[in-house]
Amino acid sequence: MLAVVWSAIRIRRGPAVVMAALVALTAGALAAAGWFAERDAARVTAALIAAAPPDQRTIAVRGAVALGADPQQALERFRATTESTAGLALERALAGVQLPGFLATPAGERITTELRYRDDGCAGLTITGRCPARAGEVVLPAALAERLGTTAVQHSNALGRQPLTLTVVGTFEQPGDYAITTLDTIAAAGVPAYATENLLLPAAQFSRGDPAPVAAAVARLQRNSLEVSQNAEALSRAVAAERYAVTHGIVVAAVQLAAIGWIAIGVTAWYAAEGRRADAARIALRGARRWRVLAATSGQSALPALVGAAVAGRTGLVVGAGALALIVAADWRLTRAPVQRLLQSAPPRRAALAGAALDLTVLALAVAAGYQSAVTGEAPVDGFGLELLTPVLLATAAAVLLTRLLLPPAVAAGRAALARGRVTAGLSALLLARRASAYRIVPVLAAAACVCGVAAQDWVRADAARLHRAQAEVGADRVLQIAPVPRDRLLSAVRAADPRGRHAMAVVVAHASGPGPRILAVDSSRLRAVAAVDPGPAIERLHPPAPPPIVFTGTTLTLRAAGGGTVAVGLTLAVNGTGETVRADFGAIGDDREYDSDVTACGDGCRVVALELRGDPGAQLDLSELRADGKVVVDGAGFADPARWRSTVGAAATGLQRLRGEGRMRLATIAPNRAKEVDQHLYVVDAPLPLPVLGAPGSLRDPDQSGTAELTVAGVALPVRASTVDGMPGVILTDLEYADRLTTGLTPAPGAGADERDQVWLAAGAPPDIADRLTAAGLRITGGDSVAAAQDRLARLGPAAALRFHLLAAGVALLLAGAALTVVAAVQRRQRRAETEALRRQGVPAAVLRAAGRWSALAPVVLALAIGLAAAAAARWLLRSPVRPFTDGWPVHEPPVSAPALLAALAAASVCFAAAALGSGGRR
Structure with missing residues (x-):
């Protein structure tokens, strides 16, 4: 056998x-x-x-500790206890100590500042000067050191103990409300402090994607009365x-x-x-x-x-x-x-009952799979049910149904064509009708073509979604990270490097890595030219008309004023181009006369931010004129204009009251009732308030009855008027220049600048030397990103990897269907030979028989391609894809049906099937 x-x-x-x-x-x-x-x-x-x-791999632990006489030993005990309680393998652990408190400025202002000691000292900081090495030494943020204006500062703690006298030995550029010092300095305060330890987990901890060990470690640490924060x-x-x-x-x-x-x-x-x-x-x-x-x-x-x-x-x-x-x-x-x-x-002939039962079974499976896919909607696919076979079953059922319906019309069309003398068409149709079994291959070809079309559409949609997400997340074709600088300096440097505003734009990103939407303060006049995603005409709302700023150039300010009672006045100024904040103090105001103040920093120009009144409640002040080196900056009408000046914003209460004055400004100091914080500044109106912002629906808090919401910008809570724009998920836009004008001179919330990033966005056609221009303008580039790099990162994630295999599987499916088609053509070769010889004896030309043979071989292929690609389009139009482009819920707005993808699938399937049909069944 x-x-x-x-x-x-x-x-x-x-x-x-x-x-x-x-x-x-x-x-x-x-x-x-x-x-x-x-x-x-x-x-x-x-x-x-x-x-x-x-x-994101760190568990940050914080707990109270008494340093005592041996602070190093106390810190080591905290470290050992924390690590043993966590019970996790660690890549690195960094311990430290924090002491809350505040520093006092020469003007008596208290600035919340935390003293910190870290195991790694000043690692990661760009220090101007040196890192503290001895007790009593400290390094401060550059902006804070500038506000203090001295190298000998005093740090007071919350318990009211004797303040620490510290010597500033260096500054660092990173924003923040903390200072770096030594462990002995903090221990010298003699008060309880907070010990911290950052536990950096190794990559192997996340290799299986199991959050249970980290959750258990956090629970154990919290049971020991420790504060724990982590993104692990x-x-x-x-x-x-x-x-x-x-x-x-x-x-x-x-x-x-x-x-x-x-x-x-x-x-x-x-x-x-x-x-x-x-x-x-x-x-x-x-x-x-x-x-x-x-x-x-x-x-x-x-x-x-x-x-x-x-x-x-x-x-x-x-x-x-x-x-x-x-x-x-x-x-x-x-x-x-x-x-x-x-x-x-x-x-x-096939048994009618058996054939009908098989066909009905296929149709029932297709209906069940389609229903199962439809009822799940957009819910995540968590199982491996029948809905996973929906495209295959849909194409197979359509092929079974249509081939049965098309056989009688094929016989009628063949007879009609022969009657009209169209021999080739008539023979092709009759040959197909005679071999009805040839249509059994159509479901196989249709299913393979459908899988190919679905895979191509899913890949094209995901690729477009990755590009759009990369553009939305990065912002521009290229993004340069900039070492922190004042906002006005960032704006001036970028405008100097790109005067026409076609290639570069200054951006400050808040909430860069924390939860919630990112707040992008942008130079809105350049956004349309530079940004990768155009927000459309809504961008015009970010920069509505506003009164111009009050600017001057000079080194001596002269103020004509008169006071009643004990009252003193000063001006807050911002230096043009650098953003440095300086103060012009005119001292106590008495008789109606001129008072002078030296402002040498304003030799290249300054902007008037606010005026400050200090005095006993009820004291009054009249302001008539402000001159700079003899030139009038604000006249009496400018002081008297109520639309040119405003009180404070936010939680603080104003300590000033405006009184009626003819041709001058008349102010009086007041003591607000039940006010925890009093602001005695009057600010220049040179930006719209509420501040206009743009955001995706749901990105901002609901506004009040006046249509105003609240948003924290540069650490200051500002009233904003929001407009919604689609296509910007997780992003809120505002104008950088207006935001800077509104927040200059205001005290930001503690830690406000810790999660801010200064950036320069570059358009796709930016000149190659733009980075050199920015460096020459005074900016220091620390890193960068691009849309191409972000798209490549997204292409390395799970959905892209799965869809690549879908394309490979589609290719294998075409090979399987093509191989099956070769067997069909080979088996029918003998029958075709006999038919051909009989027709040749009856005088049918050989060319007609060859053409009829080709069309009868290609007709099932053409029908299968039409059914398969139509099923692929229907599957993606009606049903959701089991592989989403992203796993984190990022919205995808690209259409699921793609004509170019279907055409590519049609080309690939046509080549494979036509070669199998003609190559295996052909005969000379």
């Missing part, structure tokens, strides 16, 4: 090779799915952890989501590919069995039993299938077992057919 089977395989090498290839391809693809899932999950995890900043759990959840996106997406593709593979194997086995009807008849005529007939016929496909399964390895066992079941089922009917029917040259 084996010799008979082997000789038959040698005669019919083509179907045998195809069967082995189908099983090997299907099993190999399933094995590759597991390998790709494991490899890509590891790659995605590594990429996500590498892109995460250290604070969020990183673990993000890793878990990305790994799930990879594995689930690849499983989806593998399931669809396995379905197509088994359908192709089943169709190939059915057609191979049709070609072995004569073999079954000859063996049956010799009196062989039914099982021998079955073994002789099915063995011709079973042996190649087993060879293909053996090549594929472990997964080949499952695929091989399924293939054997399909092969035996296809040949089983031959053993039950009478010998005379097996000897007929025309194939037997």
Whole structure:
């Protein structure tokens, strides 16, 4: 029996090779799915952890500690207790001590400043001077040191103990409300402090995406009355989501590919069995039993299938077992057919009841899968249900239904074409109608084309979504990170480097790494030219007309004023181009006369920010004129104009009252009732208030009845008037120049500048030397980013990896369908030969027969392509994709149906199917 089977395989090498290839391809693809899932999950995890900043892998612990006589030992005890309680493997641990308190300016203003000691000293800080090494030494933020104006400062603690006298030995550029000192300095205060330790977890802690160990460690630390802040759990959840996106997406593709593979194997086995009807008849005529007939016929496909399964390895066992079941089922009917029917040259008609039952089963599965996909809507796919096969079942059911409906019209069209003398068209239609079984290959081709179209659409949509997200997150084609500078200096430097405003724009980003939307203060006049995402005409709302600022150039200010009672006045000024804040103090005001103040810093120009009145409640002040080096800056009408001056904003209460004055400003000091904080400044109106902002719907708090909301800008709570704009998720825009004018001179909230980033956005056509121009203008570039780099980072995450495998699986599906098509063409070759010889004897030209043969071979391919790509478009239009472009809920607005993607899938499938149909079934 084996010799008979082997000789038959040698005669019919083509179907045998195809069967082995189908099983090997299907099993190999399933094995590759597991390998790709494991490899890509590891790659995605590594990429996500590498892109995460250290604070996302850090557990920050804080607790009260008494330093005592040996502060180093007390800190070591805290460190040991914290690490043992956490019970996690650590990459690095940095301990420190914090002492809350405040520093006093020469004018008596108290500035909240925390003294800090850290294990790594001044690491990560750009120090001008040196790092503190001895007790009593300190380094301060440059802006704070400038406000203090002295190298000997005093730090007072909250308990009211004797203040510490400190010597400033250096400054650093990073914003913040803290100072770096030594551990002995903090211990010298003699009051309880706070010990801190930052536990940096290793990358291996996040490799499996399990947040439970971190959550348990946090719970243990909190039970020890320690304050804990961390983003490590969020990183673990993000890793878990990305790994799930990879594995689930690849499983989806593998399931669809396995379905197509088994359908192709089943169709190939059915057609191979049709070609072995004569073999079954000859063996049956010799009196062989039914099982021998079955073994002789099915063995011709079973042996190649087993060879293909053996090549594929472990997964080949499952695929091989399924293939054997399909092969035996296809040949089983031959053993039950009478010998005379097996000897007929025309194939037997399919049983109507069996065919209808099979067709109804396919249609029912397609309806069930479509319903299951529709009811899940946009909910995340958490399982592996029937909905994962929806595209395959939809294309298969459509192919089954349409081929049944199109057979009668094909017969009628063929007869009508012959009656009109169109021999080629008529013969093509009748050949197809005569071989109705040829349409059994259409569901296989349609399913493969549908999977290819769906994969192409999902990839195109995800690629466009990654580009749009990269543009929205980065902001411009390129972004340069700038060392912190005053906002006015940043604006001036960028405008000097790009005078025409076509290539560069100054930006200050608040909430750069914290939760909630990012606040982007931008030079709005340049936003349309520079930004990668155009907010549209709404950008004009960011910079409405406002009174011009009060500016002057001079080194001596002269104020004509008169006072009643004990009263003194001063001016807050901002130096043009640098943003440095200086004060012009005119001293106590008495008789109506002129008072002078030296402002040498304003030799290149200054802007008047506010005037300050100090005095006993009820004291009055009249202001008539302000001159700079003899030139009038503000006249009496300017002082008297109520629209030119405003009181404070925010939680502070104003300590000034404006009185009626003719041709001058008349002010009086007051004591507000129940006011915790009093602001005795009167500010120049040179920016709109409320401040206009743009944001995505839901990004801002609900406004009050007047339409005004509140937003913290530069550490100051400002009233804002918001407009909503789509396409800017997680972003709030405001004008940098107006925001700077409104916040200059105001005291920011503690820690306000710690999460701010100064940036310069560059347009796509920025000149190569723009970075050199910015450096020459006084900015120091510390890093950068780009849309291309951000897009590449997103392409290394889970959904992109899964969709790449979908494209690979689509290619394999085309190969499987094409291989099955070659068997169909080869099996029908003998019947076509007999038909061709008969028609040639009747005088039909050879050219007509060749054309009819080509069209009859290509017609199922054309029909399958139309059905498959229509099903692919319908699947993405009606149903959600099981692989979302992002795992964090980022909104995707790109259309799911893509005509270019469908055309690319059509081209690939056409080449594969046409080559299989014409190459395998052709005959000269």
